[in-house]
Amino acid sequence: VRFLTGNIIGMPTDNDALLVLLTNNPDFPEYQLPSDTKLRIWVGSWRKGLSWNHSKTLAVDGKYLFQGGHNVWDAHYLQKNPVRDLSMEAEGRVAQDAHVFANRMWTFVSDEDRESIVQGTLPDWVPLLSPTRIGITHWPETVGEYPPLYEPAAEALSLPMAHQQGDVPMITIGSYGGLHSNEATANPSDAAITAMFGSAQSSIKMSVQDLGPVAVPLGGQL
Template sequence: MNEFNKALITVAERAKNQEKIINVRMMFGLIPSMPVNCDKIVKKLTRGIPKHSTFLRLWVGAWRKNVSWNHAKIIAVDGHMLHTGGHNLWDRHYLKDSPVHDLSFELEGRIANDAHRYANEQWSFIQRKQHTIVGYLLKKIPSNWEVVTQTRVVISSFPKGVAHKFAPSFKIGSLPYRERLEGSIPMISIGRYGSIVWKLRAADDAILAMLNASQTIIRIAVQDFGPVLVPGTKIPLPGLKWPRPYIDALARAIWERDVDVEIVLSHPNSRPGGLGVMAGANYGNGWTCEDVASYILNRIQKKFVFVRSKILRTKIEKKLRVCYLKQKIGHEYSTGVKMGLHSKHFIVDDVCTYIGSQNLYVCDLAEWGVVVDHEDQTRKFMDEYWNPLWEASYTGEDCDIEAVMNGLYTVRDNYRGILYEAYSSSSISGSTCKGSGNMSTSTELYSEDTDDTD
């Protein structure tokens, strides 16, 4: 917070010297049981900035609807500079002992406009909800008080009495036109708003389309695939389930197109920086590498009728590789804490890559990320991030094939896996593969209504 305060002091001085108003919007996620004190944050951020002689305008807001909130990680500046990915701005998670691993990148160019415009809808949602009767009543309650309501929005502004109550929308026309940068590469921004909007989850469809387009290899670095569990069990929290559309896409890629799939996961229940259970720091939902691999096998069995166990085992041994995050020093720090992974990153056919905030386990949050559709740049990303990550992490010891095959007994999402019998000559029953390509994920991922947790 101190560094942000210093930065805003610099911005305020620049704005005053130029006699030009600079707008700063900061959006937080209003996580249940973790209220955001917007007034307190504004006070800390503006310490040392005069209230009545500044050209700085600051808004701090947060929202929640059902179990949706902002989960995007975006810093966009003047429609030209952009920082995005998986990093949260939490000191003890990243800057203290046993830090969590993460991935973000900085971009320059018109892609930053997309980030500004994506944020507009969230700020508009706050304004719309505060204009309702319920919103009028709730805004009288301090923002740091926990309120049990389906929807809550909070916002504070600086300077009081000078800045408008609500943050202005970003408009491209307010900025000077910029030519396309020399040497620019094609990018696509993909996002979702959670339950702010009804059913539409564009980023989910985009990710599915990428996975379904794979021809040679899919590489994935994520926190987990399985749903959040009841603590100390392998029972998903009520209403939560595995991300079947994504798992089915991986199953089809392996079985139909002979695609290799490589996955790096966080160690289950990794907690960085000495943070305890009550701190909410939990990187990994509790599932093992064998659990993830077994569920992919389970979906192959259910999608393809005539899969024999011996053939399936051989295919999986050759095509599916799953491991936990490691470094050259091993899988844990000197403190004994196992390494946590918070990246949301995947590469398709080594020609395009996604970096953003969206997990692949089921959660209906507001997310945003960027797809880089450029082979040379993708390979540079691989040289800098994926290749060292995979070289250190994959040792072949995290995903035992016997445990994977035996894991087909496990009941997941109220669907019982087909019992595995080694080298059984009988065919395995299941449903035929239905659909492909850019299918809607709403009903499969979220049933009739949206739900889930971070």
């Protein structure tokens, strides 16, 4: 299982603390992982500046995908006047694309971590002004420092976008944001989105993600 998080400015993810919550949370002993579990977990984070957008991507075994902006079980999304957001569940080839997208992000993060000068000398939660901006933690200690990449099934990649009654064809567009090398700074997804706008025949529907602070309604009214 691979968890990769972005960065809230000035509040980098504490990978070690998150790993404890996932494996040995003292508040929920019934969910603590047993010592003989077959699970292997990696937690990675980008620790400096803005990394990517507010989206959440959960891909499972190349079959299922949850994609959207909702913070799961976040107080702002569960209150009486919740934050309005959009998330979708999907199955099929689109889940494979999400895994491949995650592979590219993990490859970049792992490569940058190896190049860090003072990596390992500061806690994950300390904001950094140096080029060091990657944190990766793993569990249990016996597993490798970096996670294996997901290998998509060849037969799944050869499937058509929609092949059963009720299926909806989808185009997957991923933006790597600030994750790029000095040799490749462009995001082809920007050109793809522009092309999709240009090809629209009747309407365009967008879910715009707000990067600002949570807006608190006055008098309980939005």
